[in-house]
Amino acid sequence: MRWRTAMERALYGPDGFYVRPGGPGPAGHFRTSVHASPLYAGAVARLLLWVDGELGRPEELDLVDVGAGRGELLTGVLEALPPETAARVRPYGVERAGRPAGLDGRIRWVGEAPRGTRGLLFANEWLDNVPLDLAEDGRYVEVARDGTESPGGPLDGPDLAWLERWWPQAGTRAGAGRAEIGRPRDEAWAAAVGTVESGLAVAVDYAHTLAARPPFGTLTGFRAGRETAPVPDGSCDVTAHVALDACAGPGAVLLTQRDALAALGVSGARPPLSLASTDPAAYVRALSTAGEAAELTARGGLGDFGWLIQPVGVTPWGSAPDPV
Numbered sequence: 001m002r003w004r005t006a007m008e009r010a011l012y013g014p015d016g017f018y019v020r021p022g023g024p025g026p027a028g029h030f031r032t033s034v035h036a037s038p039l040y041a042g043a044v045a046r047l048l049l050w051v052d053g054e055l056g057r058p059e060e061l062d063l064v065d066v067g068a069g070r071g072e073l074l075t076g077v078l079e080a081l082p083p084e085t086a087a088r089v090r091p092y093g094v095e096r097a098g099r100p101a102g103l104d105g106r107i108r109w110v111g112e113a114p115r116g117t118r119g120l121l122f123a124n125e126w127l128d129n130v131p132l133d134l135a136e137d138g139r140y141v142e143v144a145r146d147g148t149e150s151p152g153g154p155l156d157g158p159d160l161a162w163l164e165r166w167w168p169q170a171g172t173r174a175g176a177g178r179a180e181i182g183r184p185r186d187e188a189w190a191a192a193v194g195t196v197e198s199g200l201a202v203a204v205d206y207a208h209t210l211a212a213r214p215p216f217g218t219l220t221g222f223r224a225g226r227e228t229a230p231v232p233d234g235s236c237d238v239t240a241h242v243a244l245d246a247c248a249g250p251g252a253v254l255l256t257q258r259d260a261l262a263a264l265g266v267s268g269a270r271p272p273l274s275l276a277s278t279d280p281a282a283y284v285r286a287l288s289t290a291g292e293a294a295e296l297t298a299r300g301g302l303g304d305f306g307w308l309i310q311p312v313g314v315t316p317w318g319s320a321p322d323p324v
Contacts, residue, residue: 001142001143002133002134002140002141002142002143002152003131003132003133003134003140003141003142003143003219003232004131004132004133004184005131006131006143006145006232006238007131007132007232007238008131009232009234010232010233010234010238011129011131011234011237011238012096013234015234016234017234017235017236017237017238018096018097018129018237019096019097019098020097020234021097021098032069032124032125033124033204033257033296033302033305034069034072034073034076034124035072036292036295036296036302037292037293037295037296038076038079038080038292039261039266039292039293039296040073040076040261040266040296041072041073041075041076041077041079041080042076042080042266043260043261043264043265043266044073044076044077044080044120044122045076045077045080045081046264046265047120047122047200047202047264047317048061048063048077048081048085048089048119048120049081049085050317051119051120051199051200051314051317052085052119054199054314054315055118055119055198055199055314057088058088058118059088060088060089060090060118061085061088061089061090061118061119062089062090062092062114062117062118062119062120062121062199063077063089063090063091063092063119063120063122064091064092064094064113064114064117064119064120064121064122064195065091065092065093065094065122065123065124066094066113066121066122066123066126066192067094067095067123067124067125067126067129068093068094068095068109069095070100070103071093071100071103071104071107071109073122073124074091074093074104074107075103075104075107077091078091078104078106078107089106089119090108090119091104091106091107091108092107092108092109092110092113092114093107093108093109093110094110094111094112094113095109095110095111096111113192113195114195115195115197116195116197117195117196117197117199118196118197118198118199119199120199120200120201120202121192121193121195121196121199121200121201121202122202122204123189123192123201123202123203123204123205124204124205125204125205125206126203126205127185127188127189127203127205127242127244127247128205128206128239128240128241128242129237129238129239130184130185130188131184132180132181132182132183132184132185132240133159133180133181133184134178134179134180134181134217134219135155135159135163135170135178135179135180135181136151136170136177136178136179137151138154138155139151139152139153139154139155140152140153140154140155141178143232145231145232145233146231146233147229147230147231147232147233158183159181159183162181162182162183162186162246163179163181165246166182166210166243166245166246167179167180167181167182167210167213167243169213169215170213170215177215177216178215178216178217179213179217180217180218180219180240180241180243182242182243182246182247185242185243185246185247186246186247189201189203189247189308190247190249193249193310193312196312197312197313198312198313198314199312199313199314200309200310200311200312200314200317201309201310201312202307202308202309202310203242203244203247203306203307203308203310204257204305204306204307204308205241205242205244205305205306206218206239206241206242206305206306207241207242207243207244207305207306207308208241208242208243208244209243209244209245209254209306210243210245210246213243214241217240218240218241219238219239219240220238220239220240221236221237221238221239222236222237222239223235223236223237242306244306244308247308248308248310249310251310251311251316252308252309252310252311252316253307253308253309253311253316253317253318254306254307254308254309255306255307255309255318256303256304256305256306256307257296257297257302257303257304257305257306257307258297258298258299258303258304260307260309260318261293261296261297261303262297263318266293266296266297267293267297
């Protein structure tokens with residue numbers, strides 16, 4: 001079968017990787033920014049406060065987490081918000097898996113993003129798990145359940161047009177290399193943005209842009225904290241980086257996570273050594289915080305993630321040097 005069908009079955013089909021009951025969830029297999037440090041949830045909380053101000057501090061403020069995992073980000077944001085703001089927030093976790101046990105009762109657990117959102121829709125490492133097809137030498141790549149690949153049929157019109165526009169370096173001629181057809185991600189993101197009545201929609205993910213598409217693609221797997229072969233049998237995560245520039249709509253801003261988090265007050269700068277002598281405990285705490293911030297913003301690591309920020313009826317956040 002084509003990779004898109006194989007990924008859908010492996011990740012979201014019966015007993016699929018993301019919907020299997022009783023499992024550890026994504027955090028048991030790979031480390032995201034949400035799991036790396038509570039500083040990340042704090043940054044998202046500050047972004048929500050900015051949206052709140054743009055909307056005139058409405059009686060109800062929506063926070064929609066698409067690809068919510070086990071609700072870790074929503075829980076962290078609610079804890080980081082001022083109590084008076086948290087009391088106005090309507091949090092939604094959008095997931096195909098069932099509601100986690102012990103989740104904060106304020107969090108609504110839904111299968112798709114609610115329409116008419118007024119606030120912040122946030123999708124952290126969601127689009128990289130939206131299934132997609134692969135192309136090589138002008139044909140689809142087919143795959144068996146054990147991961148063995150073979151050439152498939154010729155590319156159809158919409159997929160061919162997407163490659164010619166967004167990945168012209170590969171996939172459409174013999175010997176040109178391999179490409180991941182991101183059209184389903186574009187459509188999934190457009191549908192998510194379409195649920196927002198006013199506010200921001202933000203997608204954060206492993207990303208690449210037109211000028212630097214990877215010549216051999218990025219498809220890979222993760223299991224129990226280790227990268228592994230992308231075998232579509234439900235035993236591992238199957239993921240590919242996102243062409244975020246292709247997803248972007250009018251007015252969107254595309255930043256690195258390093259720049260986005262810096263604008264939201266997350267800095268990896270070490271505390272002054274003088275603090276170690278005047279307040280050793282505070283110095284140790286500040287040093288720990290700086291270490292966590294450094295991981296979130298590191299070059300070659302999480303700091304290179306892309307942030308696609310789509311405004312809907314508000315000022316385009318992130319377009320100014322100091323947006324918050």
